[in-house]
Structures are given as structure tokens and as C-alpha cells.
Amino acid sequence: MTNQQLQDLINPWFENLAFTEEATEFLTVTVPKEKLHDLAEKLKSNSKTQFDYLFCETGMDWGEELGVIYHLRSTTHGHEMVVKVTTKDRTTANLDTVCDIWKTAELHEREIHDLFGIKFNNHPNMEVLILPPNWDGYPLRKDYVDEVNMIIR
Amino acid sequence: MDNKTYIEQLISFFSNDLGWGIWGDVTGWIVVAVVYLAFFAVTGLYLVLMERKVAGWIQLRHGPNRVGPWGLFQTIGDAIKLVTKELTGTAKADKFLYNLAPYFPIVAALISLSVFAFSKDLQAFDINIGLFFLTAVSSVGVIGILLGGWASNNKFALIGAMRSGVQVISYELSVGLSLLTMVLLTGSLQLSEIIEVQRTGGWLIYQGHIPAIIAFMIYMIAGTAETNRAPFDLIEAESELGAGYHTEYSGMKFAYFFLAEFINMFIIAAIAVTVFFGGWLSPFGITEGIEIEWLQAIFGVFWFVLKVGMIIVLMMFFRWTYPRLRIDQVLTLEWKYLLPLNLMNIVLMAIMVWAGFTLPWPF
Amino acid sequence: MDYEAQIKKNQFRTEEYKINMGPQHPATHGVLRLNLTIDGEIIKRVEPDLGYIHRGIEKMCEYDSYPQIIHLTDRMDYLSSHNNNEAVALAIEKALEIEVSDRVKYIRTIVGELTRLASHQLWWGVMGMDLGALTSYFYGFRDREVINDIFEETCGARLTMNYSIPGGIRYDIHKNFVQRVKDFIVHFRSKLPEYDQLLTGNIIFEKRMKGVGILSKEDAISYGVSGPVARASGVKSDIRKIKPYSAFAVQDIDFKEPIYTEGDAYSRYKVRIDEMWESMRIIEQLVDNIPEGNIKEPTKAVIKLPKGEFYQRVETARGELGVYINSDGKKSPYRMKFRSPGFSNLSALEDMAVGSKLGDLVAMMATLDLVVPDIDR
Numbered sequence: 001m002t003n004q005q006l007q008d009l010i011n012p013w014f015e016n017l018a019f020t021e022e023a024t025e026f027l028t029v030t031v032p033k034e035k036l037h038d039l040a041e042k043l044k045s046n047s048k049t050q051f052d053y054l055f056c057e058t059g060m061d062w063g064e065e066l067g068v069i070y071h072l073r074s075t076t077h078g079h080e081m082v083v084k085v086t087t088k089d090r091t092t093a094n095l096d097t098v099c100d101i102w103k104t105a106e107l108h109e110r111e112i113h114d115l116f117g118i119k120f121n122n123h124p125n126m127e128v129l130i131l132p133p134n135w136d137g138y139p140l141r142k143d144y145v146d147e148v149n150m151i152i153r
Numbered sequence: 154m155d156n157k158t159y160i161e162q163l164i165s166f167f168s169n170d171l172g173w174g175i176w177g178d179v180t181g182w183i184v185v186a187v188v189y190l191a192f193f194a195v196t197g198l199y200l201v202l203m204e205r206k207v208a209g210w211i212q213l214r215h216g217p218n219r220v221g222p223w224g225l226f227q228t229i230g231d232a233i234k235l236v237t238k239e240l241t242g243t244a245k246a247d248k249f250l251y252n253l254a255p256y257f258p259i260v261a262a263l264i265s266l267s268v269f270a271f272s273k274d275l276q277a278f279d280i281n282i283g284l285f286f287l288t289a290v291s292s293v294g295v296i297g298i299l300l301g302g303w304a305s306n307n308k309f310a311l312i313g314a315m316r317s318g319v320q321v322i323s324y325e326l327s328v329g330l331s332l333l334t335m336v337l338l339t340g341s342l343q344l345s346e347i348i349e350v351q352r353t354g355g356w357l358i359y360q361g362h363i364p365a366i367i368a369f370m371i372y373m374i375a376g377t378a379e380t381n382r383a384p385f386d387l388i389e390a391e392s393e394l395g396a397g398y399h400t401e402y403s404g405m406k407f408a409y410f411f412l413a414e415f416i417n418m419f420i421i422a423a424i425a426v427t428v429f430f431g432g433w434l435s436p437f438g439i440t441e442g443i444e445i446e447w448l449q450a451i452f453g454v455f456w457f458v459l460k461v462g463m464i465i466v467l468m469m470f471f472r473w474t475y476p477r478l479r480i481d482q483v484l485t486l487e488w489k490y491l492l493p494l495n496l497m498n499i500v501l502m503a504i505m506v507w508a509g510f511t512l513p514w515p516f
Numbered sequence: 517m518d519y520e521a522q523i524k525k526n527q528f529r530t531e532e533y534k535i536n537m538g539p540q541h542p543a544t545h546g547v548l549r550l551n552l553t554i555d556g557e558i559i560k561r562v563e564p565d566l567g568y569i570h571r572g573i574e575k576m577c578e579y580d581s582y583p584q585i586i587h588l589t590d591r592m593d594y595l596s597s598h599n600n601n602e603a604v605a606l607a608i609e610k611a612l613e614i615e616v617s618d619r620v621k622y623i624r625t626i627v628g629e630l631t632r633l634a635s636h637q638l639w640w641g642v643m644g645m646d647l648g649a650l651t652s653y654f655y656g657f658r659d660r661e662v663i664n665d666i667f668e669e670t671c672g673a674r675l676t677m678n679y680s681i682p683g684g685i686r687y688d689i690h691k692n693f694v695q696r697v698k699d700f701i702v703h704f705r706s707k708l709p710e711y712d713q714l715l716t717g718n719i720i721f722e723k724r725m726k727g728v729g730i731l732s733k734e735d736a737i738s739y740g741v742s743g744p745v746a747r748a749s750g751v752k753s754d755i756r757k758i759k760p761y762s763a764f765a766v767q768d769i770d771f772k773e774p775i776y777t778e779g780d781a782y783s784r785y786k787v788r789i790d791e792m793w794e795s796m797r798i799i800e801q802l803v804d805n806i807p808e809g810n811i812k813e814p815t816k817a818v819i820k821l822p823k824g825e826f827y828q829r830v831e832t833a834r835g836e837l838g839v840y841i842n843s844d845g846k847k848s849p850y851r852m853k854f855r856s857p858g859f860s861n862l863s864a865l866e867d868m869a870v871g872s873k874l875g876d877l878v879a880m881m882a883t884l885d886l887v888v889p890d891i892d893r
Contacts, residue, residue, distance in 0.1 A: 024825040052737050056827075056838045056855040071827065071838070071855075075737055075751060078758070082825075104740035107564075107863040130567035130892065140575055151579065212654040308535045312557070312874070383648055384720055392543040392646040392878050474714070476721045477648025479875040480557055 001048070001079045003027035009049065013042055026071070028082040036085045037096040043072065043083070044101050050074045051081065054102035059112035061141045062086070066093045066118055087118070094119040115140040158274040159450070160185055185277060193263055196419055197412040200465065202228040204415070207469040238404035243306055246401065250304035255406045257297025258413035265290045265420045270344050272433045272453025283344040284336065287424060288329050291379070294413060295321040298381075298388065298398050301410070305401035313397030316480055317388035320378060323487040324385075327375035330495040334368040334502045335361065335428045338511065348432040352441070355514035356431040362512050364502040369429050371491055371498070376421035377468055378483070380414060384475040385483060422464035426457065433457040530555050539568045543646050543878045546888030550877075557873045562866040570892040577852035582608050582682055582819045585852065590676035592856060593890035595635040596832035598627050601680040606761055607828035607839045608682040611821040617809030618766055620684045625763035626697065626802050627667070627679060628830075629795040633704070634663040635833035636788050636795075643785070643882040644715055647724055652714055659707055666696050682819055684812030697803050701796050708792060716789070725782035729868040729880035732779055739864035742857050743835025744787040745884055749779035755831040763802055771798050784883040820847050834858055834885055858890035 001009075006027050007019050017039075018030040031039050043051040056071035067086035073079070087093050097120040099106040109120045110129040117138035120126060128135070137144050163184065168177030202217065202224065209216025217224030242251060268283045270276040280286060295317060302314020336342060338361050339350045351357055358365045378385040389397030399410045426432060433453035435441060440452040478486070505511065538549035547568035553561035573588050580588070582604075589600035602624050609616060641656025664674040670690045671679045679685055715721045731741070736749035746753040754773040756764045763769065774790035776783035821843035828839045835857030842851040861884050869877050 024827070026827065028825075054740050055742070055829075055836060055860075056840060056853070058840055058851070058853040058855075060842070060851055069840075071840075075753075102740065103735070103738040103867070104860050104863045107859065111566075111859075125563075129565070130570050132567070139572060150575075208650075212651050213658055214654060308533065312535075386648065387875070390648065390875070392648065393874055395541065473649075473651050475649060476644065476715070476718065476724060477875070478720055479724060479873055481873065482720075482723055 001077060003081075006049070006079060006081060010043070014039060024082070026080055026082040028084060030084040030086065033085050033087050033095055036083075037098065037101075039083065040070070040098045040101050043081075048077075049079075050076050052076070052102075054098070054104055054108075057105055057108040057112070059116040059118060059140065060084075060086075061116060063142060064088065064090075066090060066116055066141075068095060068112060068118065070098070092119070093117060094121055096121050097123040099123060114138075117141065158276060158279070160275070160277055189266060189277065190263070193266060193416060194412075197415045198228040198232055200415040200419065201231065201411075203462075203465070204469055204472075207466060208473050211470070211473045232408075235408040236405055240404045240406060241401075243401050245306045247304040247306070250300050251401075252406075254297045254301035254304060255402065255409035257300065258294035258417070259297075259409045261290050261293040261297075262413045262416040262420060264293075266416070268344060269420075269423050270348055270427065270432055271457055272450045275450055275453065276345065279343065279345050281341075281343045281346075284332055284342040284347070284424075284428070287420070288325070288332065291417065291420060292321065292325050294417065297410075297413075301402065302398035305398075307400050309394040309396075310398050310400045313388045313390070313394050313400075317381060317398060319480070320381070320385065320387065320483055323484060324375040324378040327371055327487060327491045327495055328379055330492070330499060331368040331372040331375065332424070332428060334364060334495070334499050337499070337502045337506050338365070344427055344432070347427060348434060351431040352434055352438075353514065355512070356429065356434070358429040359514070360511045361502065361505070364498050364505060365429065367494070367498050368502070369425070371495055372425060372429075373464075373467070375487075375491065376425065377471055378487075380417040380421055380468075382414070382418065382468060383472040384477050386472075386477060387480055387483060390477055418465055418468060419461065422461045422468065423457075425464050426460040430460050532560055537877075543881060544888070545642065545881075545886065548886060548888045548891065552874075552877075554874065557875075559869050559872055559874065559877060562869045562877070564862060564865070566892050568892070569889050571889075573893045574852055574854065577849055579848055581847050582821070582849075585849075586681060587676075587678055589854070590678060591889060592854060592893055593832055593834060593837070593858065593887050594675055595638060595887055596631055596834065596837070597675060597677050598624075598631040598679055599830050599832040600837060601678060602628055602762065603828055603830040603832075603837050603839045605680040605682050606830065607826050607841050608819065608821065610828055611824070611826045611841065611843065612682070612815070612819070614683055614813050614815070616684050616813055617811070618763075618807045619809035620811060621762040621766055622802050622806045623685055623689055623811075624680055626799055626806075627670075627677075628762070629798050630663050630666065630697070630700075632833045633792055633795050634660045636792050637663075639788060639833075639882075639885045640711055643885075646878050646882040647721065649715065649721070652711070655707075655710060655714065659704055662700050662703060666693065666700065669693070669696070681812070683815040684810065686812075688811045689806075694803055694806070697799060701800055701803075704792075704796060708789075711789065716785075722782065724875070724879055725785055725883075726778075726780060728781040728872065728876045729883065730778070730780045731864055731868055733777070735864065735867060736779065739867070740860040741835070741864050742860065743831065743833070744784055744791060745835065745861050745864070747774060748776045748783040748787045750775055750777040753836065755829045755836050759829055761828075761830060767802070769798055769801055781879045781883040788885075818847050820845060821849070829855075832857060834887065834890065835861065854893055856890045856893060858886050858888075859893075862886060862891055 011017060014035050016032050020028045043049050051072035051074050053073040053075050054070060055073055058069040060067045060069055065086040065088050067084060070083040072081050085095060087095060095118055097109055099109060109123055112118055113126055114128055114130045115138060164178055164181030167173055167181040171177055206216040217227035220227040220230050265287055267277040268286055298317045299314045302310040335357055338357055339347045341347060354360050358369055381388050399407055433456050435456045443449045532553050532555045535552050537552050538544040539547040549565040551563040551565060552559060576588060577585050586601050586604055589604050590597040592600055637656045637660040641653040644652025667677060668674045670693050671677050731749045733750045736746050736751050742753045757773055771794045774787045776787055823843055823845045826841045830837050837857055838855030840853040841849045844850040868880050
């Protein structure tokens with residue numbers, strides 16, 4: 001399915017879906033964070049989309065907003081798309097987990113939790129994975145400062 | 154020569170010829186013990202070197218070749234290192250058991266060594282239950298492994314020790330039963346008796362043909378398992394447990410475990426040679442005709458050590474070619490396959506001996 | 517149930533306990549730490565604890581220029597270092613819309629396949645060692661040395677190669693390269709059957725591998741596994757087929773993607789052995805007709821990517837490596853993410869391991885072929 005066909009298919013499912021295709025090869029959809037889990041579930045279960053393979057889950061810090069980017073592929077149809085979700089809350093950032101839909105997200109979300117401080121609701125094991133347990137701050141955020149270990153040119 | 158073994162002659166030299174009486178007996182036995190200890194140490198050390206050489210040849214490399222000619226002194230260097238190394242231990246270990254444990258395998262191995270007939274009339278003790286004694290004593294060593302694993306207060310060591318307990322107790326059965334199969338042929342447990350039977354009738358593996366070969370195969374598998382060597386080295390499975398039961402041991406305490414493994418290998422091979430391959434007898438009796446007593450004794454030792462060496466090399470080949478089994482597979486192999494086969498084999502051997510189907514020696 | 521009641525029911529009372537596999541452990545091949553909850557020898561829970569070699573490569577990328585980033589990628593999956601370099605170089609070229617010459621594409625692919633061979637040889641040796649057959653280690657390293665020598669001659673490094681750079685390759689291939697690669701293929705075609713002789717048909721080996729660590733096709737997809745692990749579960753996931761890059765996009769190379777359906781450790785083993793044969797076929801088809809051309813397209817002294825998001829995938833020895841670049845038009849990326857195959861493959865470990873024995877866990881980790889710096893980044 002081409003990106004345009006995908007867009008036409010997915011657009012009516014929910015309100016407030018924002019599609020972009022600028023400077024990237026994938027169809028990109030930005031979804032409100034309340035709708036994330038529903039959209040993810042539908043993307044996987046719908047027989048025409050069947051996005052069953054989450055090949056990349058990226059945490060992002062856009063300055064004001066935090067968010068997650070999901071790269072999806074369908075192993076049956078072979079098409080690919082990108083789902084973005086953002087949250088403006090930087091102190092108690094939280095998003096819904098998708099690890100009940102794509103199991104690999106469990107580990108990826110723990111990594112994002114460590115490095116970006118985004119808490120994932122309903123995640124079975126939201127513990128520290130990479131950082132030491134007493135680490136202060138979220139290293140991959142743009143406002144993270146560590147004068148000892150970071151070399152900034 | 155008035156039908157005395159060399160060891161009896163030595164002791165009578167101290168007690169009678171020198172007239173030391175009971176103290177002569179004691180001195181004589183101490184001399185024997187020291188000679189055996191020396192032999193034991195040298196065997197253990199050079200088996201380590203041999204293993205490293207064999208491993209090297211199998212693995213496209215040279216093995217130790219820097220210390221002395223062909224690396225012959227490498228193992229002496231290792232020994233000096235082990236003796237001088239600091240003894241470390243864990244803080245929460247059960248100190249008494251922890252220190253006691255290494256002596257079990259080494260003492261058990263040394264005791265077993267005393268009943269072997271190295272040559273004609275060269276045997277420290279020729280007791281009438283020799284084979285039984287050997288199997289009994291060699292199973293004492295596992296106590297040390299269990300104690301060591303338990304007392305060092307380390308979970309990896311504990312897992313290794315438990316595996317070892319399970320494994321050795323299981324395979325003891327097969328070792329015992331396969332030797333029992335051969336005892337049906339000889340009618341005696343005494344090692345000198347067993348060899349005497351083979352002097353006239355041919356080696357037992359020839360006399361007993363099919364059941365004897367089956368028994369030998371089972372014995373080799375079970376013997377490898379009892380020495381805890383690959384493919385049955387689950388107790389120290391380095392990729393699973395780090396080092397297994399001796400994780401927390403260092404220096405000489407570790408060396409006791411380590412040497413005991415190699416001495417046990419020697420013992421297993423020596424039993425196999427005695428029971429299946431005619432002990433110190435030469436093939437086709439080519440050196441038995443020699444009249445000179447001392448030369449015959451030396452040839453006896455030569456053949457014995459040669460045969461033992463060949464069996465040990467076979468066990469080393471096992472180690473460097475096979476992957477390791479899993480613990481449940483180890484137990485399945487014993488209880489489901491080897492044990493029933495062994496029992497059937499005993500019946501077969503019994504029928505064969507009863508019906509007189511043993512092969513006569515044509516020479 | 518309390519102790520007395522259990523005694524009455526004539527049951528053993530067993531207790532679960534925790535052991536710490538790693539970060540210093542022979543089977544984890546690096547500093548991976550697994551918190552195991554086990555009952556006797558049965559594994560009840562596997563909790564990976566990462567970060568012992570986390571260097572923050574993604575953060576460092578945000579302050580480095582693009583040519584500098586290439587050097588960092590060597591240190592992720594150090595056994596597929598060329599593939600990592602190639603992925604970043606391709607992503608940058610995609611963003612800058614540079615079309616490199618066919619010569620560069622061919623050389624990149626040949627070197628990439630050699631890297632895959634070297635990685636699989638090391639894996640094969642180390643896997644044998646994990647299962648207790650130490651001899652395989654030396655056989656694997658014997659053949660890997662030959663490849664490393666070829667790399668050393670051409671680009672000066674044996675492991676961290678830095679051979680691909682944005683716009684091409686750093687140096688042209690050495691004049692001996694083609695002949696030595698051909699010699700290697702002849703050598704390895706005669707040596708690869710030895711691998712089978714030593715392990716594949718061995719009954720102990722088969723017992724240790726068959727039916728161990730089964731990953732069903734559905735789970736494999738859901739866990740996002742890729743590479744040989746996915747192919748052993750019947751998932752077609754070869755990026756060289758799905759999204760051809762470099763020489764795979766230029767010439768129609770005849771190679772097949774080995775697919776097994778059992779999903780156990782043995783089929784993962786077979787997939788990698790088959791992949792070695794296929795890699796040799798790929799190299800044979802390419803090495804004789806490397807076209808002439810520029811080895812480097814001109815780029816600006818300071819590479820600045822246009823605004824946008826760029827994603828490039830390559831097939832490393834462990835699976836799909838994804839490079840995600842989010843650029844805001846400056847000389848360093850705004851955000852750089854590496855989708856490492858090891859991280860996703862690790863996520864499937866717990867599902868495979870629960871209920872099996874401690875010895876099986878080692879077989880599973882060996883056939884997942886985890887490289888810890890690749891997981892931690």
C-alpha cells in the first residue's frame with residue numbers, strides 16, 4: 001500500500017490525526033496521547049494495515065515537548081509507517097504503554113524511561129534498566145547538564 | 154626369590170635384615186608411602202601437561218612449549234605457582250568444612266592407588282576384595298566436592314556440588330555393574346587374581362567378547378562421568394557456573410581438587426586396563442618369557458603405563474571434541490539407557506559363562 | 517501451603533532463589549548482567565540489567581559532526597563494524613542526496629559480507645565454547661584471522677575499521693585485495709564443512725540445541741527480533757531483500773535467505789551456517805566485476821544535513837541495524853538513534869528462557885549472539 005492509500009485508510013479512524021510526509025520516506029502520523037493505545041491496537045489488528053513489527057522505538061526531546069516515535073512495519077503487507085506521540089508535561093511526563101501490543105516495546109520503553117524520564121502507564125516493570133538506581137536526571141534530554149562527563153563544543 | 158612381592162621384600166629388609174623389628178615395618182611402609190606419593194604427584198602434574206599438549210594438537214596449536222624442551226617443565230612451574238599462591242576464602246564460608254573439603258578427593262585418590270598391580274609382584278596391598286575396595290573408595294571423593302560446594306557459601310558452587318552429587322551417585326551404579334560383569338568371568342575381585350586369569354586365557358575383553366565390549370563401553374562412559382570430565386563436566390561447567398564447586402578455592406586447596414581430577418582419570422584408566430586389557434601383561438605375552446626378574450618387572454610397568462596412557466588419551470579426546478551435556482540429559486542417559494543395558498549385559502554374560510561360550514586363547 | 521501440609525502431601529518443599537549471572541560471567545560475553553530467579557535448575561525469571569558498558573553514544577552524537585559519528589559506530593557492534601559504518605554513511609548520503617559510484621557500492625558490500633563471515637565465524641567458535649566444546653573456538657578464529665588480515669591490508673585496522681565515510685570509502689582497496697578475497701573463499705569453502713563435522717551432527721550437540729529456546733513466529737514478530745534469530749522462526753526479515761542497499765540495489769545478486777520454521781536454538785545455528793555459505797556466494801558474484809569509478813564523492817568540508825528525519829537500515833550479522841537521524845540543519849544531528857539488533861533480540865530472551873534449565877539459557881544466549889556494547893550503546 002502506498003503512503004497515500006495508508007493515509008486515506010487511517011485518517012477516518014480517529015479525530016485529530018495529523019499526517020506529515022515532509023523530508024522522510026515514511027508516512028508519519030502524530031496522534032494525541034490519549035488515542036495512542038487505541039490507534040496502535042487498531043493499526044495492528046486491522047487486516048488491511050497489520051502493523052505487527054515495531055522495529056524502532058525512539059524517545060525524543062523536542063525542547064518543549066517530549067515524545068516517542070514508533071517505526072512500524074507489516075510483515076505480511078510490507079508497508080511501513082511512523083507514529084509520533086508527544087506530551088507537553090516535562091515533570092511528570094507519562095504515556096500509555098504499547099508493550100501489550102508489541103512485546104519488544106517493554107525493553108525499549110524501559111530504556112526511554114531511563115534516558116528521557118517518560119513514564120509509561122500500565123507497563124509491567126517500569127524499573128531502572130540502564131542507569132544506576134540512584135542516578136539524577138535524564139541524560140538524553142536537551143536540558144541535561146553534566147559538567148564533568150559531557151564534552152560540549 | 155621366595156615368592157615375596159617387592160614391597161614385602163623391602164619391608165622385610167628393614168625389619169629382619171636390619172633387625173629393627175616393628176619399627177622396621179613402620180619405616181618400610183613410610184618409604185613405600187613416600188614413593189607412592191612421589192609417583193602420584195608426578196603422574197598428576199604430567200597428566201596436566203599431557204592434557205594441554207593433546208588439547209593443543211587437537212586445536213591447531215602447540216600447547217606449552219616455552220619452559221624446558223617441549224614444555225616439559227611448564228607443569229613444574231605451575232606447581233610452584235600453586236604452592237606459593239595466597240589462599241583466599243570467603244568471609245561467610247563454613248571455615249571448618251571449607252578447609253576440610255579439598256582433602257577428601259585427594260586422599261580418596263591416593264588410597265585407591267595403593268591396590269593397583271603395576272607389575273608382577275609390584276603391588277602395595279593385594280586384598281581379596283580389590284575391585285570392590287576401589288569402587289568404594291573412589292566414591293568418597295564426591296564428599297569433598299559436596300562439602301566444598303556447600304561450605305564456600307556461593308550459589309554457583311552449590312549448584313555445581315549438587316550436580317556432582319547427583320551425577321556421581323548415578324554413574325557409580327554403571328561403573329560397579331560393568332565391573333561386576335567382568336567379575337563373572339574372573340570369579341575373583343582380587344586384582345592379582347584377575348590378571349592371572351588373563352595370563353593364560355587372553356585379555357578379558359577378548360575372552361568375554363560381545364558382553365565384555367559392551368561392558369567396556371559402558372565403563373568408559375560412566376568412568377568419564379565419575380571423574381567429572383567433559384562431556385560430563387557439569388559440576389564446573391565454566392560457561393554456566395563460572396568454575397562450579399571450586400569457585401572460591403585458590404592456591405593449593407584448588408590444586409588438590411585439580412590434581413584429584415587427573416589422578417581419578419588415572420585410576421579409572423588403570424581399572425579399565427586391569428579388568429579389560431590384562432593389566433601389566435604384554436600383548437601376546439611377548440615379554441613374559443624373559444627370565445631376568447627385574448627386567449620383567451620393568452616391562453610390566455612399561456606395558457601397564459602404556460595401556461593406561463592410551464585410555465587416558467581416549468578420555469582426553471572425549472573432552473576436546475564433545476560439547477557438554479545438560480543435567481537432565483546426564484541422568485536420562487544413566488537411568489534410562491546405561492543401567493537397563495548394563496543389567497541385560499550382566500544376564501548375557503552370566504549365560505555365556507554358564508554355557509561356556511567364552512573365547513579360548515589360541516596362542 | 518505451609519511446610520507441614522506439604523510434608524503431609526509428600527511433596528518436596530522447594531524455594532526459589534536468585535543468582536547473578538554477570539556482569540562478569542563467561543557466557544554473557546561481556547558485561548551483560550542477568551538477574552535469574554531459579555528453582556533448583558529451572559529458570560523462573562530472567563531480568564536483564566544493562567548499562568555496564570553504556571557510553572551514551574546517542575548523546576555523544578548530538579555534539580559531534582557527522583564524519584566523527586562514524587567512529588563511534590564502530591564501537592557499538594564491534595563484530596559488524598563495517599556494517600555500522602555503512603549504515604551511517606548511507607543515511608547521510610540519503611539525506612544529502614549523494615549518489616556514490618558503483619565501485620564504492622561493490623566494495624562496501626564485499627567488505628560487509630566479509631564482516632558478516634568474520635562475525636559468524638567468531639560466533640560459531642564462541643557458541644561451541646559455551647556448550648563446552650572448546651575446540652570450535654580455535655577453528656573459528658583460524659578462519660577469522662584470514663579475513664582480518666585482508667581488512668588490515670586494505671584499511672589498516674582489523675576490527676574497528678572506519679572504512680565507509682559519508683560520500684564513499686576512505687581509501688581504495690589494496691591491489692592484493694581481490695586475489696586475497698578469492699583465495700579466502702577457496703580456503704573457507706574447504707574449511708566450512710569442518711564446522712559441520714565437529715558440531716552439527718554430534719548427538720550431544722543436537723540434544724542440547726533441538727527444541728531449546730523455542731521462539732514462535734508470532735512472538736518473533738512481536739518481539740521485533742531480526743536477522744538470523746527471526747529467520748530461524750520463519751520470519752523473512754533480510755534487509756538486503758526488503759530494502760536493497762549498496763550493491764544489492766545495483767546488481768541482481770543471486771542469494772537466498774535461509775528460512776527455518778522450528779524457531780529453536782538448532783535452527784538459529786543452521787541459519788548462521790547457511791548464511792556463511794550465502795555470503796561466500798555473494799562475494800563470489802561481486803569480487804570479479806568491481807567496476808571502475810570514484811571512491812569518494814566530493815562533500816563539503818563541514819557536512820550539514822537538511823532539516824528532516826532520515827532512517828536507514830542495513831543487515832548486520834546480528835540483524836537489522838536502523839539509524840534514525842533527526843536533523844535541524846546544523847552540523848550535528850538534533851537526535852540520533854541506533855536501533856540495534858541486539859537490544860530487540862535480548863527482549864525475547866526471557867520469554868524463551870522461562871521454564872528451561874540453566875544449561876539451556878547458555879545455549880539460548882549463544883544462539884541469540886548477543887554483543888553487549890551493541891545492546892548498551
